[in-house]
Amino acid sequence: MANIKEIARMAGVSVTTVSRVLNRHPYVSEDKRAAVLEAVRKLDYVQNLNAVHLIKGKTSMIAVVLPYVDNPYLSSPVEGILSEANQCGYRVVLCQTNYRPEEELNVLEMLRMKQVDGVIITSRTNDWDVIKPYLAYGPIVVCEDAGDEPLSCAYIDHYRSFETGLRYLTAQGHRHVACCMGRRGSNTSLVREHAVREALAAVQEPLRPEWMFYDALSMEAGVEVAHRLAGMNPRPTAVLAGTHQTAAGLVAEARKLGLRVPDDLAVIGFDNHMLGQLLDITAVEQSNKDVGRAAFQMLHRYIAEDRYEAEKQELPVRLVERSTV
Amino acid sequence: MANIKEIARMAGVSVTTVSRVLNRHPYVSEDKRAAVLEAVRKLDYVQNLNAVHLIKGKTSMIAVVLPYVDNPYLSSPVEGILSEANQCGYRVVLCQTNYRPEEELNVLEMLRMKQVDGVIITSRTNDWDVIKPYLAYGPIVVCEDAGDEPLSCAYIDHYRSFETGLRYLTAQGHRHVACCMGRRGSNTSLVREHAVREALAAVQEPLRPEWMFYDALSMEAGVEVAHRLAGMNPRPTAVLAGTHQTAAGLVAEARKLGLRVPDDLAVIGFDNHMLGQLLDITAVEQSNKDVGRAAFQMLHRYIAEDRYEAEKQELPVRLVERSTV
DNA sequence: CTGAAAGCGCTTACAG
DNA sequence: CTGAAAGCGCTTACAG
DSSP, X not given: OOOHHHHHHHHTSOHHHHHHHHTTOSOOOHHHHHHHHHHHHHXXXXXXXXXXXXXXXXXXXXXXXXXXXXXXXXXXXXXXHHHHHHHTTOEEEEEEOTTOHHHHHHHHHHHHTTSOSEEXXXXXXXXXXXXXXXXXXXXXXXSSOXXXXXXXXXXXXXXXXXXXXHHHHHHTTOOOEEEEOSSTTOHHHHHHHHHHHHHHHTTTOOOOGGGEEOSOOXXXXXHHHHHHHHTOSSOOSEEEOSSHHHHHHHHHHHHHTTOOTTTTOEEEEESOOHHHHHTTOOEEEOOHHHHHHHHHHHHHHHHHHTOOOOOEEEEOOEEEOOSOO | OOOHHHHHHHHTSOHHHHHHHHTTOSOOOXXXXXXXXXXXXXXXXXXXXXXXXXXXXXXXEEEEEESOSSOHHHHHHHHHHHHHHHHTTOEEXXXXXXXXXXXXXXXXXXXHTTSOSEEEESSOOSOHHHHGGGGGGSOEEESSOOTTSSOEEEEEOHHHHHHHHHHHHHHTTOOOEEEEOSSTTOHXXXXXXXXXXXXXXXXXXXXXXXXXXXXXXXXXXXXXXXXXXHTOSSOOSEEEOSSHHHHHHHHHHHHXXXXXXXXXXXXXXXXXXXXXXXXXXXXXEOOHHHHHHHHHHHHHHHHHHTOOOOOEEEEOOEEEOOSOO
């Protein structure tokens, strides 16, 4: 493959001049520019981006940490990130971690090794203290409430979200409510449990551990939860399903098992996926895609301005009444 | 950030030696290795990957061309690609094209500019003739039958797939069949139309253009198709929905509109998504995830062996009987 | 407007 | 086992 030197020789100019026309610098005479362009054409030349990246210290790429691609709930921020990145001329390296801490670190190492200009963590398993040091190597944005940590974040307030769902249920008279959560002990789960506990306390009900289902953010999990609920006695009268996928699996399977929704079992889903509309599932609407979009915008600004500043951006949540409560 | 020279100075060795220990070359005395490692630790050093990529001429990254991330049917190959790539130590740059030809070319340019070692095209809009020249810059694998083109491919035979579905329907006595397709005029659509036409001809039925629905590979599209079918007279007795998403939208919405499935309308879905199981949709099962997996394996081999050879790998298809026919 | 030269940070024959 | 040196392919002050 031709390099800049060959172009320079063929065009009868210096490599400096070649570089100038390649980078659209002003101050190049028309005839030299033409000569360079002609040589570029003849030799089918393009820049070697690795050399450009090396010398510029930037790559116009970011990395995205994602636990699993095949879970629509988890991967929805990626849609927002990708569409924003596209517009800004950024490429995104999608890194699936399967929630393995070392994998997360490997991605952060990419930042340290200058392979990417920034990182968005959609969901993490490492402690803040192991993530924070990497801020020294470049900007990082997380898609969860980072509290008082000096990390920028775009997020949905899971406390508010679950509180909204639960208060709606209690207002309808439900007292025995089950919940579908993500990983047991995850930051999000802790926050959600807190919301559930308090909203139940407001109606003098305790949180019953046996009604909390973990690792239940997929359609498959919804199906399984339906079976477990069907066999319970006493049985909760309502479920706060963690995602639309869970809710869909739950509603469809519960009906197959002979439970009437909402009469025997009320169900509330989350997010704003088409699936919820299709099955007419009452839901707390919140857009993870918008979370991703906001996260990229922040990250992009940090890269462009070359300075980082911990900010927080909370995205809205609202209850949409449909037919499953 | 420290560079290799500083490490060399601090450790009292040459940069050659530093490079050796960094790259785990043999023939480095224990004490020098220790000295280097110590300096690396003290200076918090890591390699600048851009320099490594430049000099090696490889990046351990591949690019994936994808029309839309938010369409589960289209994005399913990515799951397979990502999981395989992870195991081989490759990173994947996910490039959403929205079916814009220039965007596709931009991705191929990444190959030319050495930003990635190879490209997988899950779905394309450019002609073979514009894609093929890029083979000069690195390996490319496509996720569709490339026919006699000198391009490697991993794919599902859409002719066989649609034929399987349609023959099942005609065997059950259906004569009036509608179909949900992708983009009108796309390669896949042409093949599918061909299969439909022949399978119908086998029972002396013509293909009716008004029963062919295009851009119908999403749940939303399934919902819309349900409405259009509900208003038709005469109405087809069966539909070959292009994907599980389409089938799900179609089945759920048709029922809302008072159509009985399968009595008034039989539906066959495709792929092997959980959704199909959940709604108990009869389907032609085929795994796009496996397509992605196979595509990466081929690409990886070409990169590792540094030679390209056009191969074809067809993935299996089988009909799964459920309740919607 | 233009070019010689230094430099980005690494790897790798080559010679010892 | 080790190092000086060339080279990967570019950009960018600097001086003219």
